Amino acid sequence: MVKFIIFLYLIGLLHPVHVSLLSIDYNRTENSLDMFLKVFSDDLELDCRLMEGDDGLRLYDMKFLPDRSVIQKYVNERLVVEAGKERLFCVVGNIEADNEEVRIYAKYVYKGDRTDFRIINTIMADLYEDQSNLLIFRFGDFEEGYKFTASETEIIINADTTSY
Numbered sequence: 001m002v003k004f005i006i007f008l009y010l011i012g013l014l015h016p017v018h019v020s021l022l023s024i025d026y027n028r029t030e031n032s033l034d035m036f037l038k039v040f041s042d043d044l045e046l047d048c049r050l051m052e053g054d055d056g057l058r059l060y061d062m063k064f065l066p067d068r069s070v071i072q073k074y075v076n077e078r079l080v081v082e083a084g085k086e087r088l089f090c091v092v093g094n095i096e097a098d099n100e101e102v103r104i105y106a107k108y109v110y111k112g113d114r115t116d117f118r119i120i121n122t123i124m125a126d127l128y129e130d131q132s133n134l135l136i137f138r139f140g141d142f143e144e145g146y147k148f149t150a151s152e153t154e155i156i157i158n159a160d161t162t163s164y
Contacts, residue, residue, distance in 0.1 A: 022133060023135070032108060038102070047123065076090055080119065083110060123148075132147055135147075140159070
């Protein structure tokens with residue numbers, strides 16, 4: 001009985017972490033917002049299945065990289081980026097994946113000189129109540145970190161700086 005209780009306790013300690021890491025950086029040379037997103041493979045698979053239905057992709061035991069069009073659709077649906085009132089859409093570049101995690105690199109074409117942004121991050125928010133989506137946003141000299149949760153999915157950023 002004691003061994004069983006210890007076993008249950010250890011299982012509780014091994015409870016998975018539900019987190020994504022996101023950075024969005026203004027690229028002055030290309031006038032774009034460069035995005036990097038890192039998520040766990042099994043969580044991405046589950047969320048893509050939720051978005052696409054049961055015929056979604058299988059990532060967890062992948063021996064191939066996930067389909068770029070599915071990943072691009074996923075990112076544009078789960079991560080809304082607006083500059084002013086203009087919705088920006090990402091174009092996925094490189095995707096790196098293994099059995100543990102998926103790393104997605106993308107660009108948002110950024111037209112104009114807007115420094116006010118609205119970001120809605122619902123990555124895995126429908127899967128886990130304890131989901132945390134961490135963001136580092138850089139725009140010239142402006143740099144801030146933010147945390148999204150399953151219930152707090154939207155932020156407004158005013159990156160007004162004179163040296164961008």
